[in-house]
Amino acid sequence: MNINLTLIAQAVAFAVFIWFTVKFVWPPLLRAIEQRQSQIADGLAAAEKGRQSLEVSSKQAEAAIAEARARAQEIIAQAEKRGSQLIDEAKNAAREESGREKAAAKAEIDQEVSRAREALRDQVAALAIAGAEKILRKEINAQAHADLLAQLKKEI
Amino acid sequence: MSSEAALTPTEYIQHHLSFLAKPVGGGGSFWTLHVDSVVTAAILGVISIGLLWWVVRGATAGVPTKRQAFVELMFGFVDDQVKGIFHGKRDFVTPTALTVFVWVLLMNAMDFLPVDIVAKILGWVGIHEWRMVPTADVNTTFALALSVWLLMIFFSIKVKGLGGFIHELFCSPFGSNPLLWPANFLFNLVEYISKPLSHSLRLYGNMYAGEIIFLLLWLWAATGLVGTVFGAILGVGWAIFHILIVALQAYIFMMLTIVYISMAHESH
Numbered sequence: 001m002n003i004n005l006t007l008i009a010q011a012v013a014f015a016v017f018i019w020f021t022v023k024f025v026w027p028p029l030l031r032a033i034e035q036r037q038s039q040i041a042d043g044l045a046a047a048e049k050g051r052q053s054l055e056v057s058s059k060q061a062e063a064a065i066a067e068a069r070a071r072a073q074e075i076i077a078q079a080e081k082r083g084s085q086l087i088d089e090a091k092n093a094a095r096e097e098s099g100r101e102k103a104a105a106k107a108e109i110d111q112e113v114s115r116a117r118e119a120l121r122d123q124v125a126a127l128a129i130a131g132a133e134k135i136l137r138k139e140i141n142a143q144a145h146a147d148l149l150a151q152l153k154k155e156i
Numbered sequence: 157m158s159s160e161a162a163l164t165p166t167e168y169i170q171h172h173l174s175f176l177a178k179p180v181g182g183g184g185s186f187w188t189l190h191v192d193s194v195v196t197a198a199i200l201g202v203i204s205i206g207l208l209w210w211v212v213r214g215a216t217a218g219v220p221t222k223r224q225a226f227v228e229l230m231f232g233f234v235d236d237q238v239k240g241i242f243h244g245k246r247d248f249v250t251p252t253a254l255t256v257f258v259w260v261l262l263m264n265a266m267d268f269l270p271v272d273i274v275a276k277i278l279g280w281v282g283i284h285e286w287r288m289v290p291t292a293d294v295n296t297t298f299a300l301a302l303s304v305w306l307l308m309i310f311f312s313i314k315v316k317g318l319g320g321f322i323h324e325l326f327c328s329p330f331g332s333n334p335l336l337w338p339a340n341f342l343f344n345l346v347e348y349i350s351k352p353l354s355h356s357l358r359l360y361g362n363m364y365a366g367e368i369i370f371l372l373l374w375l376w377a378a379t380g381l382v383g384t385v386f387g388a389i390l391g392v393g394w395a396i397f398h399i400l401i402v403a404l405q406a407y408i409f410m411m412l413t414i415v416y417i418s419m420a421h422e423s424h
Contacts (some may be wrong), residue, residue: 010299035217
């Protein structure tokens with residue numbers, strides 16, 4: 001256990017090794033480790049950001065879908081309304097048309113009837129005159145009794 | 157022991173415990189150099205730190221290779237220890253602690269090399285005295301501890317200023333009353349002396365004892381068949397147990413280094 005020059009030699013060696021480690025071994029590794037740490041942190045932050053934006057966009061998509069659904073519902077309701085409206089209109093138009101046609105037919109019929117009645121009346125009057133002529137051949141003069149005959153015609 | 161069957165046990169142990177000492181300048185007993193300790197320590201330091209440097213030079217921030225992951229794991233381990241004790245910028249303390257840990261671990265691990273085979277191989281190239289374990293040389297451990305001690309004083313003065321350092325020397329831990337100055341100073345003196353002593357002697361003692369126990373077992377192994385069998389079995393057992401001591405002592409030495417340097421940063 002004798003202390004000698006070895007002590008100084010070893011101390012010098014120790015100092016050199018410390019210097020070398022501090023200067024050349026430690027910095028590059030520390031740099032690599034720190035760089036990796038920051039990369040990992042960046043990656044985690046990016047993942048978190050991505051997750052958040054996914055959440056936001058999925059919410060947006062949900063809202064868009066809901067809106068589209070509502071809009072479709074609205075369009076369907078409108079179309080249904082329009083459809084029933086069209087049907088009603090068509091019904092009304094048909095009803096009007098048929099009423100008009102009915103009225104026209106009725107008027108025609110009325111006309112025909114009255115025409116027939118007129119004709120009938122004429123014929124009856126002629127018949128009555130003919131009958132009366134036959135019965136009253138002698139004394140009844142058609143021209144003399146025209147007033148009477150016209151009155152009779154009106155009463156038929 | 158087989159190669160030195162003619163030696164007595166005392167001679168055998170003395171042989172294995174003698175340094176390859178070279179006198180330098182011839183100025184007295186201090187001026188000798190334990191070439192074995194210095195060379196082994198330097199080779200191990202160059203190997204370990206050089207390996208780290210080689211791996212770290214190609215360090216990438218991307219997916220690390222297995223080598224880089226291993227080095228990072230080691231750095232992380234040391235850095236975690238430092239983080240737990242030292243609160244400040246760690247770009248000097250952690251590399252220092254890492255150097256201490258790696259270097260001391262390797263120097264301690266030299267205990268596992270079979271002394272007689274190494275001695276035999278070195279004997280072929282004409283070297284007859286070689287202590288393989290630099291940390292079993294009190295010079296080495298004391299050099300490390302003294303370096304740490306100097307760092308401690310350096311940081312103490314750097315952080316608190318020379319005035320603060322001297323103030324602390326006289327005014328802590330008991331108080332700044334002038335009557336207490338001698339007591340404080342004495343207390344601090346004892347502390348400053350005991351720190352490097354305990355720091356270095358703990359490691360030295362453990363490693364030296366480990367070496368001695370191995371030598372005793374190998375002595376026993378040379379005493380015939382039974383001794384060889386039991387010596388081998390116990391040698392294996394001690395080697396396995398010694399793994400724990402080697403790693404633990406390196407760890408303790410590193411921890412104390414961190415603790416001492418971080419204590420220097422704190423004012424009382």
